[in-house]
Amino acid sequence: MDLSTTYLGLNLPHPLMTGASPLVDRLDLVRRIEDAGAAAITMHSLFEEQILLERKAAFGHHDAHAESFAEALSFFPDPADYNLGPDEYLEQIRRIKAMVDVPVIGSLNGATGTGWVDYAKLIEQAGADALELNVYFLATDAKETGASIEERVLLITRNVKQAVQIPVAVKLSPFFTSVANVAQQLDGAGADGLVLFNRFYQPDIDVEALDVAPRLQLSDSSELLLRVRWLAILSGRVKASLAATGGIHSGLDAIKAVMAGAHGLQLVSAILHHGPNEITRIRQEMERWMEDHEYDSFQQMQGSMSLLRCPDPAAFERANYTRILQTWRV
Numbered sequence: 001m002d003l004s005t006t007y008l009g010l011n012l013p014h015p016l017m018t019g020a021s022p023l024v025d026r027l028d029l030v031r032r033i034e035d036a037g038a039a040a041i042t043m044h045s046l047f048e049e050q051i052l053l054e055r056k057a058a059f060g061h062h063d064a065h066a067e068s069f070a071e072a073l074s075f076f077p078d079p080a081d082y083n084l085g086p087d088e089y090l091e092q093i094r095r096i097k098a099m100v101d102v103p104v105i106g107s108l109n110g111a112t113g114t115g116w117v118d119y120a121k122l123i124e125q126a127g128a129d130a131l132e133l134n135v136y137f138l139a140t141d142a143k144e145t146g147a148s149i150e151e152r153v154l155l156i157t158r159n160v161k162q163a164v165q166i167p168v169a170v171k172l173s174p175f176f177t178s179v180a181n182v183a184q185q186l187d188g189a190g191a192d193g194l195v196l197f198n199r200f201y202q203p204d205i206d207v208e209a210l211d212v213a214p215r216l217q218l219s220d221s222s223e224l225l226l227r228v229r230w231l232a233i234l235s236g237r238v239k240a241s242l243a244a245t246g247g248i249h250s251g252l253d254a255i256k257a258v259m260a261g262a263h264g265l266q267l268v269s270a271i272l273h274h275g276p277n278e279i280t281r282i283r284q285e286m287e288r289w290m291e292d293h294e295y296d297s298f299q300q301m302q303g304s305m306s307l308l309r310c311p312d313p314a315a316f317e318r319a320n321y322t323r324i325l326q327t328w329r330v
């Protein structure tokens with residue numbers, strides 16, 4: 001079975017790779033991930049706040065950026081709580097690159113324009129084969145328009161693209177008013193890939209302690225459907241390659257994402273739950289399903305359920321919405 005795909009211009013033997021996560025913090029785990037057959041490995045993110053904290057430590061109160069972010073930084077975990085500081089992060093990329101044969105994708109995560117370009121270059125120099133940008137931002141300022149938030153994401157993408165030679169993917173939020181428009185603008189800005197979607201963790205309230213209780217819940221397959229919808233809408237309409245992240249736990253999940261239009265499939269929760277061999281299991285399930293259904297290759301399946309030929313995807317979605325409501329009978 002030919003599962004080969006091209007993601008971010010990288011030729012991969014199949015689409016299954018690890019998504020950004022602490023799975024890369026331990027080299028023995030990285031070894032097991034490669035042994036399980038991952039087609040690529042994504043680093044966890046280097047966070048903008050880590051970069052700012054390091055600059056603050058280096059330049060004290062004279063650093064204008066660190067000062068303006070002083071309040072925001074006060075919410076952040078102690079630098080010692082991050083697994084890897086900026087220097088260790090770059091060193092970990094070098095170590096992983098020296099150890100594995102598969103492509104390694106670096107990851108930068110921030111909300112403003114600070115730090116992206118310098119560290120994008122350093123991540124490239126450390127040997128990363130590609131870079132993922134994660135602009136994780138909750139729009140809470142009522143005075144800031146959606147357009148200005150989108151412009152910031154575009155600016156970061158353009159700046160990083162100009163600074164590095166390696167392919168650059170942008171990990172998107174599903175909460176733009178027009179995901180399709182943002183995707184098209186990023187495509188125009190030169191993004192080589194779009195990763196759908198960031199998960200937004202909802203902190204709970206601890207009513208006894210009168211505090212927020214951040215709790216990380218791993219995904220399940222139900223989260224995939226939001227990704228499938230947008231993959232199907234974007235597939236064939238952007239030049240950038242598409243990756244699904246969020247809710248891939250089985251071969252069937254993988255098949256759905258590929259049919260909708262994914263070139264790459266990122267796994268995190270499945271591996272955190274059950275270990276690196278999930279990559280092997282999901283790949284085997286994919287192959288078995290494809291054989292049973294007489295597919296010869298990934299290419300035959302990729303985007304086969306996209307909405308590219310649908311004249312009016314919005315009307316199609318609205319029809320689905322009303323059909324779904326009608327499936328409920330009291």
Ligand SMILES: Cc1cc2nc3c(=O)[nH]c(=O)nc-3n(C[C@H](O)[C@H](O)[C@H](O)COP(=O)(O)O)c2cc1C
Nearest residue numbers: 019020021022044045134219245246247267268269
């Ligand atoms: C423990 C943990 C750490 C993560 N760290 C990052 C990160 O550093 N950067 C990032 O972009 N995404 C991060 N993610 C999000 C994952 O890359 C992925 O998008 C998300 O978990 C959805 O995929 P899944 O359903 O396979 O878990 C993290 C997820 C988990 C569970």
